[in-house]
Amino acid sequence: MAQNEILRQSPLREEPPGVFACVADGREHTLRIQACLKLPVFPAVASKLVLELNAQNVVVSRIVELIECEPRIAAQLLQVANSPLYGLARPITSIGHAVVILGFRAVSQIALTLIGARLFQDSPPKFASLSQSTYTSSLAIATLARNISKTVEWGDPDEAFLTGVLHDIGKLVLLSAHGSGYDQLLVKEDTGDITQLEREKFGLDHAGVGRLCVQHWGLPAVMSEAIAQHHRPLRQVEDMLPRVLISARRLAMRWQIGFAGTPPPPPGLQAEDSPGDAFVEELDTNELQNRCREQFVALRQACLG
Ligand SMILES: [Fe+2]
Numbered sequence: 001m002a003q004n005e006i007l008r009q010s011p012l013r014e015e016p017p018g019v020f021a022c023v024a025d026g027r028e029h030t031l032r033i034q035a036c037l038k039l040p041v042f043p044a045v046a047s048k049l050v051l052e053l054n055a056q057n058v059v060v061s062r063i064v065e066l067i068e069c070e071p072r073i074a075a076q077l078l079q080v081a082n083s084p085l086y087g088l089a090r091p092i093t094s095i096g097h098a099v100v101i102l103g104f105r106a107v108s109q110i111a112l113t114l115i116g117a118r119l120f121q122d123s124p125p126k127f128a129s130l131s132q133s134t135y136t137s138s139l140a141i142a143t144l145a146r147n148i149s150k151t152v153e154w155g156d157p158d159e160a161f162l163t164g165v166l167h168d169i170g171k172l173v174l175l176s177a178h179g180s181g182y183d184q185l186l187v188k189e190d191t192g193d194i195t196q197l198e199r200e201k202f203g204l205d206h207a208g209v210g211r212l213c214v215q216h217w218g219l220p221a222v223m224s225e226a227i228a229q230h231h232r233p234l235r236q237v238e239d240m241l242p243r244v245l246i247s248a249r250r251l252a253m254r255w256q257i258g259f260a261g262t263p264p265p266p267p268g269l270q271a272e273d274s275p276g277d278a279f280v281e282e283l284d285t286n287e288l289q290n291r292c293r294e295q296f297v298a299l300r301q302a303c304l305g
Contacts, residue, residue: 040119040169040172040173040176040213042115042216042217043115043118045066045067045069045070045073045111045115046111046112046115046116046217047217047218048066049063049066049067049108049111049112049115050112050217050218050219051218052066052108053105053108054218058104060099060104063099063104063107063108064095064096064099066111067095067107067111068095070111070115073111073114073115074095076114076302076303077095077098077107077110077111077114078092078093078094078095078098079301079302080110080113080114080299080302080303081098081101081102081107081110083295083298083299083301083302084294084295084298085143085146085295085298085299086102088101095107105156105158106158109158109159109161109162110158112162112219113142113161113162113165113303114303116162116165116166116169117135117165117303117304119169119172120132120134120135120138120172121135123172123175123176124176127175127179127183130175130183130186131172131175132304134168134171134172135304136258136300136304137168137252137258137259138164138165138166138167138168138258139164139165139258139296139299139300139303140252140257140258140259140292140296141164141167141245141248141249141252141258142160142161142162142163142164142165142248143161143164143257143258143292143295143296143299144164144247144248144249144251144252144257144292145160145161145163145164145244145245145248146158146160146161146164147288147291147292147295148160148244148247148248148251148283148288149161149244151283151288152240152244152283154240154241154244155240155241155244159220159222159223159241160241160244160245160248162219162223163223163226163227163241163245164245164248166210166213166214166219166223166227167207167210167226167227167230167245167249168206168210169209169210169213169214169227170205170206170207170208170209170210170211170212170213170227171186171206173206173209173210173213174198174202174206174209177202178202181201182202185197185198185201193231194206194231195207195231205231207227207228207229207230207231208228210224210227210228210230211224211225211227211228212224214227222239222241223241225239225241225242226239226241226242226244226245227245229242229245229246230242230245230246230249231246232246234246234247234250234277234279234280235277243279247279247280247283250280251280251283251284251289251292252292254284255289255292255293257289257292257293257296258296258300
């Protein structure tokens with residue numbers, strides 16, 4: 001039975017938006033409702049942007065208006081648009097100008113990226129450090145995902161970027177649901193398979209929770225499926241967006257971009273580790289590494305100040 005069908009039939013389907021959960025049992029190919037998790041609410045402006053992006057006839061002026069109503073987001077968006085991430089010859093001076101130069105999809109996705117950052121920044125103070133490090137590594141993986149998408153000429157680089165930003169959002173949900181219990185589990189992330197530990201302790205992992213969040217927010221299914229697969233071994237994944245995301249994560253760790261102080265895992269330790277994968281090895285060039293590092297430094301400055 002398809003996951004969406006199970007969710008439709010779930011007794012929790014009448015719950016208010018933001019409250020539902022399911023868990024996939026991969027061995028038995030069944031889906032079971034296991035617990036109630038409170039998924040973060042996507043800010044209203046973000047939901048409206050998603051609606052505009054999914055509309056048949058996009059009203060570009062509406063997108064500009066929505067972003068301009070959020071001065072902090074608008075200011076940060078101009079910083080990002082003018083950063084080395086886009087490598088523009090002339091500066092972008094307004095949201096309308098950004099739409100003309102970058103296109104409404106790219107501008108909307110940058111705005112969603114910045115709004116997504118708030119979800120990390122608004123976590124409880126005692127988990128601020130963990131949220132910050134998760135967001136920083138997510139920004140790095142997003143930067144690599146965007147560059148890899150361009151390098152292999154697959155899909156929409158800005159969609160890859162937004163997927164990278166949100167790929168670990170499930171950690172925040174588990175953190176808010178389980179508090180210190182999850183905090184202590186994450187300490188073991190560098191030395192073990194975090195998703196297995198999560199499934200053992202909570203019945204579901206942060207990749208599955210992330211998929212629920214992104215589905216719940218109405219973002220494209222290709223993004224939620226990529227997020228669901230981001231800890232799987234690359235050789236088992238066929239679709240390009242999850243392959244881009246998994247490669248970005250592997251290379252960000254290898255190159256120590258956004259993972260400062262976190263030693264790369266020893267080969268063969270993690271379930272997804274597969275050092276000989278040709279897709280990743282072909283991407284491992286000094287040129288790509290230097291470009292991603294420069295873009296990440298500028299982006300971190302724009303997003304985190
Ligand atoms: Fe993850």
